[in-house]
Amino acid sequence: MTKQMKGQMLFIRGLLNVMFKGNALFYVWMSVLSGLIIAGAGGYVIQWQEGLYISNMRDQVSWGLYISNFTFLVGVAAAAVLLIIPAYLYSFKAIKKIVVFGELLAVSAILTALLFICADFGRPERFWHALPFLGSPNFSSSVLAWDMIVLNGYLGLNLFIALYIGYHRYHGREPKKNLILPVILLSIPWAAGLHTVTAFVYNGMAARPFWNASILAPRFLASAFCSGPALMIIIFQILRKTTDFKIENKAIAKLAEIIAYAMAINLFLMGVEIFKEYYSATHHLSPMQYLYQGLHGHNQLVPWIWTAMFANIIGFFLFLIPATRNRLLTLNIGCMLIFAGIWIEKGMGLIVPGFIPDTLGEIYEYMPSQLEVIISAGIWAFGALLYTLLARAAIAIDMGRLRHPEAPPAAHDEEEGPRAKDIMSTKVITVSPETTIEDVSKLLVMHRISGIPVVDSKGKVIGLLSESDIIFREIHHEPHLVEKLGDMILPRTIRASDRSGSTAGEIMTSPAITAPEEAPLKDLIRPITEKKIKRIIIVDKENRPVGIVSRIDIVKALEHIAP
Amino acid sequence: MRKNLSRRSFLKISAAGLCASALAGCSKWVPDSEFFGKKFTEMSPQEVQETLRRLEEKYTKKFGLPFSVTAEPPRENTVFGYGLDLSRCIGCRRCVHACVRENNPSRNTEIQWIRVLKMNKGGFDLEQADQYYSPEQVPEEGHFYLPVQCQQCENPPCVKVCPVQATWKDADGIVVIDYDWCIGCRTCMAACPYRARKFNWKEPAIPKEELNPRTHYLGNRPRMRGVVEKCTFCIQRTREGRYPACVEVCPVGARKFGNLLDPKSEIRYILDNFRVFRLKEELHTEPKFYYFFSLGA
């Protein structure tokens, strides 16, 4: 066996271990899910043998519970982008830490959505007809063909990001930013595109006035950006309750804020749509009438949609009011209300009324059959099980429990608490060695700082020029002052021999004390106490300054940690 | 140790369950030449012939009747058009049942390619229509009748949305389906403004004595579970020059059929001399199914 294969075996064994080994609660959870999956599989066997006849779908209402769930899940998947935007566009650290769980949620949601599609196909074994090269996807004209590409592309993107980051962490390496960042950034427009294209599948059908409204795609996005984060908030709380993984309240609060905005937009768009249909009151009003009021004595969906409406509105207010948004209990109630509300609104409440009344004016009231419910529950359980296993693997890798034996122990694995990059101020003003002392002094005064890194032409740190250096320059020809003040204003160890000169390069303290971004707090405190310096320049791998940690930053960080 | 045991047994049980259900599922279906087959439009003439012979053999064996399966191509300079005289139709549904006898749709889920709507005189509101009327005699006082079937659109939305190109508009304007290529996603059914498309919700069943063994590959050959089908203007008849079954059976002669490109055809006479309309013109599907009124009161 080659070394590489051995390593892979080790990884797989470790992976299975962290995925499947757990406490009693975990086994109960897994048993419940497996039970549902087996029941669902059994139901599907019946469907396979008898055909979709076992569903309550008929020619009048030819899509039902499966496609409803598909639509909803695509929204959940698209919402993963809501972690990526704050994490990578705004460097929101509390969310950056958990962004991988959003990606795994996207992966699980897409796979689950694809299963729903398969469950809905009359001939699922012919799925390959839709594949490029093998089959004959109807490109440019069929939105569904595009949707398959967008869905699978999104699945690929998220899978790649999660695997890549996970693999590097497993080996104790930092992911290559210039490789992974473009992929991560690409996934942002892709997510919006994913849900837009899915909306277009319905939106493009002139035969179905209920879907043929331009507002459909925006509504899809708005509702996805409520239901996705609502699910994530619940998942994150379960993760931090049941595992040792830490998720900050800050991250949850951010998501809750997003829900409030998204729900406001969603409710607004819904109102706009209701106004348009009811005020113009054309024939195209019928599906909406069926949904909200009942039509010609048929009103099976009415209680459902009003439940959804109330759930969404109550949920919205729970998220809008800071007091209820910041209390975990009310927050969780809000999440569940919104999740259920959107599930009804966007699933059954969107797909089914599209067919009622049908294109010949007939009303067939669809409610899913028992087997449809069982199969759907099985598919949902599959999604939950998949996510459980993926999240467990991700946590194990992140916490260092699943790690390559030769991987260097990363600093943050041993160190709890903040690291340099978390507490540094990122506003760094640098000067070149040729800058005159006058200019440096002006900069110091202007920006109210007491020290400034000196960098070479490539931006690499070659020294630090502090106000002490400037004072020392003024007094260096007066030995008694040097004797008196020297220890006070300059670290003994780096006292320069020649402090005369008129440029930054000539009088700076060199080499400067620097630390990497990942340095834990204690590595920052040590030089400050030992070398009596006031600030540490935080540098990246190329020795370019990315931040400054001053004494006050450390005091603030300590205050934060203190019980 | 206990933990390990429970985990292992738990895994075993779930794996066994999954395998069992997977096997049970597969036992009904074994991939065959149809599964790996080509799309009709991509077959060479020789492959088409081989496929037709194979199907003839298969159907003959399966149904105990000598089947013929042809793939008669569209005729030159021919685009079919259909006229339906709403002032004549009495809603007797002879067309519905003649179509069923001709085109081999499933009897057990009662697939019918033609729907006859009983409409209220004085309006054209489909929501007020009744498809399930069953009086002792038709026509009924205060009503007229609107038969609807595939409108063979010039811009067929069903063709546009099909993700796998399993349905297309042939040169003579007939929108056809390759039943062996359809994946059963039913997007075409959602897209059709006329509810022309029907799905085989379960394995079709037809009494032997009701089978029509003269079939066309893209038309009335026996279908399978999980695929979509629809009116093809009786492609197996019309490409041989015959009238569709619904035209021939109509007792009031309300149904007209012919070549739109032939200025002397019946359908062209209708377009030139009567006022016609098409269902849901605002959708710009451009049906080649024209409703007209030959009579006043």
Next chain:
Amino acid sequence: MKFLICTSSFLFILLALDINAHGSEERRVVLPEIYSSGLFPCSGCHAGMQPDARKRDLSFHQDIKIEGHGEPRRWCLDCHNPGNRDTLRLVNGEAVEFKNLPLFCGQCHGRIYKAWQRGIHGKRTGSWDSPKQYYLCTRCHNPHSPQFRPLVPAPAPARPKETLRR
């Protein structure tokens, strides 16, 4: 189809008739019908009878009722040729054979006659591009009460709820 056919004494015999009236080169075959249940030719009885133009209760043809066809003015000899009972009589007095019935009906129903000639009025069977069968007026219309008779509709489709799996 059969039960629609007029109850009066008309049955069909196949006869070929060229009605190439509007100059189309397309050959058409018409299915005309000639009368019967054993009554035709009419002259079999009427040859020796004196024509009686008075309106009265018929003692023999009791089944014939004129309904929706110009009653109460209409009477037998408006159409039937008193000179030759095996023919009809045009308005101008000219005799016309039963097999040329459309010409006769077309005297009043000109637009319908024209539509029939063009294949619009009445049903056609056969080929859309070559020989086809035209049906004579009396195939579908009882000449004495020509309103199309109501029919028993064929069975309605099943409602979707009725086809749900129990």
